[in-house]
Amino acid sequence: MAQDQKLIDKGPFAVAILAAIAVAFAVLGVTLTSYMKGPDIREDAELRASIEDRIRPFGRVKLPGEELAPGELQVDEMPQADPVATLLTGPQVFNEACIACHGTGIGGAPTLEDSATWEPRIAQGMNTLYLHALEGYTGSAGYMPPKGARLDLSDQEISDAVDYMLSQVTN
């Protein structure tokens, strides 16, 4: 009983201590938050200017009547790099677009080893072979899709591939 009485006596004191701790944490929290937030660019004009300077676009289009800023360079024409040759060679086209069928004979495609089936084809003349490769062809062996289904390739690239294929047909 005496113990209980002791606790009751100390009650207000304990509450006061807890309240003081709570206030101390609140103050600490507010102080830390404002400390960690860093400077506010809306208020710090110098900081804002330095950030804007760093994220400024590399170049801009100067409109008629506009003045150049001090130190700004004017380039009348963007330098253009020479375009590199984009045409694929016959062997490259064959490896990319034709080998899937003509390398293995899938779907009846004549392979490069199969010289016997090439003979009557070659006898049609080169123009017919080019045309069949370009526009597609369905014969007795199967279906040859237009440009080997690579419509992004140019006519020149396809006919170069035909030339390459015929040069590789083993006799």
Ligand code: HEC
């Ligand atoms: C999806 C399979 C397939 C692909 C890919 C393919 N071919 Fe063919 N090709 C065939 C088939 C099948 C034939 C035989 C058609 C027939 O005679 O019935 C053929 C036939 C040909 C012929 C002979 C045509 C004739 O008149 O006899 C040529 C030339 C040819 N292909 C070129 C090419 C070239 C060049 C490519 C790559 C750009 C290519 N092919 C890609 C399936 C293919």
